[in-house]
Amino acid sequence: MFILFWIILSAFIVSLISLIGIIALFLKEKFLDKILLIFVAFSAGTLLGGAFLHLIPEAIEKLGNKTNVFLYILFGFIIFFILEKFILWHHCHKSPSQHTEHTKNHLPYLILISDGIHNFIDGLIIAGSFITSFQIGIVAVIAIALHEIPQGIGNFGILIYGGINKIKALFLNYAISLIVIFGGLAGYFLFKITESIIPFLLPFAAGSFIYIAASDLIPEIKTEKKLSNNMIHFFVFILGILLMLFLKN
Numbered sequence: 001m002f003i004l005f006w007i008i009l010s011a012f013i014v015s016l017i018s019l020i021g022i023i024a025l026f027l028k029e030k031f032l033d034k035i036l037l038i039f040v041a042f043s044a045g046t047l048l049g050g051a052f053l054h055l056i057p058e059a060i061e062k063l064g065n066k067t068n069v070f071l072y073i074l075f076g077f078i079i080f081f082i083l084e085k086f087i088l089w090h091h092c093h094k095s096p097s098q099h100t101e102h103t104k105n106h107l108p109y110l111i112l113i114s115d116g117i118h119n120f121i122d123g124l125i126i127a128g129s130f131i132t133s134f135q136i137g138i139v140a141v142i143a144i145a146l147h148e149i150p151q152g153i154g155n156f157g158i159l160i161y162g163g164i165n166k167i168k169a170l171f172l173n174y175a176i177s178l179i180v181i182f183g184g185l186a187g188y189f190l191f192k193i194t195e196s197i198i199p200f201l202l203p204f205a206a207g208s209f210i211y212i213a214a215s216d217l218i219p220e221i222k223t224e225k226k227l228s229n230n231m232i233h234f235f236v237f238i239l240g241i242l243l244m245l246f247l248k249n
Helices: 002-025 029-063 066-086 101-106 108-132 134-161 166-177 179-193 195-221 227-248
Strands: none
Touching (some): 002 179, 066 195, 134 166, 179 195
């Protein structure tokens, strides 16, 4: 019950982060853009740090066969590539002013559907991580939560830009984020019955973290042209990795 409590609490906290999108209404667009990219850089660091410093070493320890571990990492990476490329998974880390007319016409509800899938998988990862160990669970929650901050703001911006009123957009964004709790519950009871799945979930989660950081987050901060901003982004990116290193000790 202790593990189940932490899974539910962590999933609930992650779901609350979707409400952060409302701050996009009260900040100037230029300032919001800067904040978003800083969060993007920091979350990229935590995702990579979580994958390489925690999930992969834990998977190698549990599975033993290093070849299989890296195959499962590749499998996780490929699955997320398929989700993004063919099932229209979409991560958004842009402020409302940066969305195009294509975004306005086609993406608002698609964002909700794909984010629902994303949140359910996040719940599974949280459950599997806590069942593995409390420390791994905390690492997974921090990495997922930090990634949800820029995404929550970006998704809220798309809904507003797509013509949905503020209250409805906030409600829809939060309702979809609650799916992470169902993912956590499903993961807990699934893994409780078949605990042999857990070691395979760790490298899969690592592959997903690497994919999101490498293909979705880092390319966004690479578009920055100003040297001073690039230095800030690099610094907070390293801070994200150092945070994961600190949690390892």
